[in-house]
Amino acid sequence: MAEDRRGQRPSRGGSGAGRSSAGRGGATGGRGGSSSRSDDSRGRGGSSRGDAPRGGARGAGGKGGAPTRGGNKAASGKTGGRGGQDRAFRGRAEPKIRTADQAEYDGPPLPEHVTGAELDRGVRAQLKGLPEKLAARVARHLAAAGVLIDEDPELAYRHTLAARARASRLAVVREATGEAAYAAGHYDVALAELRAAKRMNGATDYLPIMADCHRALGNPEQAIKLAKSPSVANFSTEAKAEMTLVEAGARRDMGQLDAALRTLELAPLTSKSRQPWVVRLRYAYADTLEAAGREADALAWFHRTHAIDSEELTDAAGRADALESRQA
Known part of the structure; x- marks a missing residue:
């Protein structure tokens, strides 16, 4: 994972x-x-054939119908002979695996x-x-x-x-x-x-999740390839933001911090919306700024993230506190 x-x-x-x-x-x-x-x-419980033996159809008699050892009682399933006990035991239903x-x-x-x-x-x-x-x-x-x-x-x-x-x-x-x-x-x-x-x-709606799966599986190049799909241009603003998050993450996976920042800077970071996708865009930008060593800029964007994160989707407030403590 x-x-x-x-x-x-x-x-x-x-x-x-x-x-x-x-x-x-x-x-x-x-x-x-x-x-x-x-x-x-598939898998409808399996066939019932072969679950229990048919009671030994050939054991009732040898040539000419002469009874075999164990007598007719055993052959007829009565309890008097050893053969009957064997058949009674074998005839029990075994639990299915x-x-x-x-x-x-x-x-x-x-x-x-x-x-x-x-x-x-x-x-x-x-x-x-x-x-x-x-x-x-x-x-x-x-x-x-x-x-x-x-x-x-x-x-x-x-x-x-x-x-x-x-x-x-x-x-x-x-x-x-x-x-x-x-x-x-x-x-x-x-x-x-x-x-x-x-x-x-x-449908192309699945592309951001598919791209993130490539990231998780260690294939950031494939994630970026999906992010550049022509169909992304027709995505809603929210869906485009999701793909931006994945592409920026893939760039970071490849050690391309500057490229990750440029990718995020093309997104609507200053949108007045307070929707979760805006919160997550700002958080990703602040996190990448900190990774790039730009702590002052990162602190500002963690504060801007916290300002619209009413549902506390991120730990932006805690990250801001940690940065302020280091700068004090």
């Missing part, structure tokens, strides 16, 4: 990807799902209060191509993931895996799995799932 890049990592809600079924508040989902066929064949795929398919227990109605209408619409009971189960797993993603991202991730095991051909399911994997720190899985969702629905 990569370091906690506080104030720099893209928000799940900011890039547009956070509108998926695993996002906060239940989500709106990607733009149009793919094929409505579901992948409902769940494979990893089966456990993934089953998923965690679903909270009783989660019905699936919590999902955004757009997400529910994409599930309508599934059989009714299957759609209801997938919806509940996605809704549970949306409820849990902030407080227990690993459990949320397991819920999305259960949804994916049932409906892997739906873009909204792959998107939710990618977001939950990202929140839980499974960056390789997150990247693969968001790539799959992008192939299915053509």
